[in-house]
Amino acid sequence: MEGLDFIRACSAIGAGIAMIAGVGPGIGQGFAAGKGAEAVGRQPEAQSDIVRTMLLGAAVAETTGIYGLIVALILLFANPFLG
Amino acid sequence: MIGDMNIIEFVFQFLSQFDPVDLIKGFSAIGIGIAMIAGVGPGIGQGFAAGKGAEAVGRNPAKMNDITMIMLLGAAVAETSGIFALVIAMILLFANPFIAAAATGSVWVLAASAVACGISMVAGIGPGAGQGYAAGKGAEAVGIKPENKGSVLRIMLLGQAVAQTTGIYALIISLILMYANPFLQAGGKDFVMAFSVLGAGIAMLAGIGPGLGQGFAAGKGAEAVGKNPTKTNDISMIMLLGAAVAETSGIFSLVVALILLFANPLIGLSGSVWILSASALASGIAMIAGIGPGTGQGFAAGKGTEMVGIRPEVKSVVLRVMLLGQAVAQTTGIYALIVALVLMYANPFL
Numbered sequence: 001m002e003g004l005d006f007i008r009a010c011s012a013i014g015a016g017i018a019m020i021a022g023v024g025p026g027i028g029q030g031f032a033a034g035k036g037a038e039a040v041g042r043q044p045e046a047q048s049d050i051v052r053t054m055l056l057g058a059a060v061a062e063t064t065g066i067y068g069l070i071v072a073l074i075l076l077f078a079n080p081f082l083g
Numbered sequence: 084m085i086g087d088m089n090i091i092e093f094v095f096q097f098l099s100q101f102d103p104v105d106l107i108k109g110f111s112a113i114g115i116g117i118a119m120i121a122g123v124g125p126g127i128g129q130g131f132a133a134g135k136g137a138e139a140v141g142r143n144p145a146k147m148n149d150i151t152m153i154m155l156l157g158a159a160v161a162e163t164s165g166i167f168a169l170v171i172a173m174i175l176l177f178a179n180p181f182i183a184a185a186a187t188g189s190v191w192v193l194a195a196s197a198v199a200c201g202i203s204m205v206a207g208i209g210p211g212a213g214q215g216y217a218a219g220k221g222a223e224a225v226g227i228k229p230e231n232k233g234s235v236l237r238i239m240l241l242g243q244a245v246a247q248t249t250g251i252y253a254l255i256i257s258l259i260l261m262y263a264n265p266f267l268q269a270g271g272k273d274f275v276m277a278f279s280v281l282g283a284g285i286a287m288l289a290g291i292g293p294g295l296g297q298g299f300a301a302g303k304g305a306e307a308v309g310k311n312p313t314k315t316n317d318i319s320m321i322m323l324l325g326a327a328v329a330e331t332s333g334i335f336s337l338v339v340a341l342i343l344l345f346a347n348p349l350i351g352l353s354g355s356v357w358i359l360s361a362s363a364l365a366s367g368i369a370m371i372a373g374i375g376p377g378t379g380q381g382f383a384a385g386k387g388t389e390m391v392g393i394r395p396e397v398k399s400v401v402l403r404v405m406l407l408g409q410a411v412a413q414t415t416g417i418y419a420l421i422v423a424l425v426l427m428y429a430n431p432f433l
Binding site: 003007011015016018024029032034036039040051053057058061063067072074081 | 105108110111113114120122130132136137140142144151154155165208212
């Protein structure tokens with residue numbers, strides 16, 4: 001096996017492992033969705049405020065998932081180790 | 084057995100065919116991926132904060148600005164562990180110190196250090212989730228009693244700062260491995276050094292526990308102060324005392340990691356290099372047990388904090404039972420420390 005192929009193989013593994021980061025936002029945003037649904041059920045007249053707060057908080061929670069995706073994409077398409 | 088080699092020897096022979104720089108690059112890629120797992124923490128924690136924020140806004144839409152401010156401030160603190168991990172990943176990608184050292188250092192130590200840097204950062208799951216919980220409880224408290232916003236914010240940030248500590252320890256170990264690696268100049272026994280480095284990184288995972296538990300305590304502190312701001316001193320005291328006990332597992336792991344790095348008892352010993360290496364690795368793996376006591380003791384700290392906020396007059400009896408229970412919870416962490424110390428200082432296999 002060539003050295004570059006070894007690096008490619010390890011980069012594939014690293015890219016896959018990085019996506020495990022998605023577990024977090026998945027759980028957190030799901031919790032937020034549930035609490036949002038509950039809140040809207042209790043106070044339907046506050047729906048727009050509730051949804052706005054929920055989406056704002058969920059957007060913040062998304063960030064670490066994006067970081068993981070960016071790192072995976074770098075390893076796949078702009079890999080500095082293969083230059 | 085493969086031919087006359089065992090599996091481990093086969094793997095090392097396979098890896099030995101590669102140019103050292105290629106090996107280091109490959110293992111750096113793996114370490115980079117592992118580091119990003121830290122993002123699980125802030126994801127969970129900030130999502131919790133979002134949910135509690137939505138709930139609070141539902142109850143008190145007029146106070147949406149105050150609620151959102153606390154939610155976002157707390158969520159920003161929770162982001163820290165994710166940022167640390169991203170920074171380490173970016174350093175390993177674009178300014179990799181191990182590739183630079185390939186000419187002079189052992190390839191096994193450098194490759195193992197790259198992976199260990201990534202593993203260590205996964206400790207950030209704890210603080211990320213814990214601080215997010217605190218943010219959510221802060222948002223909830225401000226929604227109920229917006230006039231106590233200042234007190235709630237202060238104790239939330241205080242508790243979150245305590246929860247951040249094990250994430251800082253993990254970052255320090257990563258930075259040591261990258262910029263002050265004690266094994267680069269040393270000669271011989273480089274397999275033992277490589278596995279010691281891995282053990283040190285794995286030991287830092289214990290920091291997940293205190294991060295979670297102390298974050299929970301911070302959230303309960305914010306909740307208690309929101310309800311009863313005149314009792315902030317009592318509430319703070321119990322929260323910090325309980326959180327200090329929860330820190331123990333993080334300290335134990337940091338000590339084991341530092342021993343493996345700077346006062347390694349296994350490197351100088353004679354004996355099978357595989358037993359020495361495995362023992363170094365296992366010392367680190369054992370310390371993962373600290374996740375349990377860290378989380379549980381933090382839960383106890385949080386419930387103690389909650390009770391003192393409700394009934395400050397029973398403070399001393401609450402404190403006594405909390406500490407007693409936390410001491411019991413520490414036992415499995417002690418067992419793990421003992422096993423790690425036995426492997427390092429009284430190894431029965433050597």
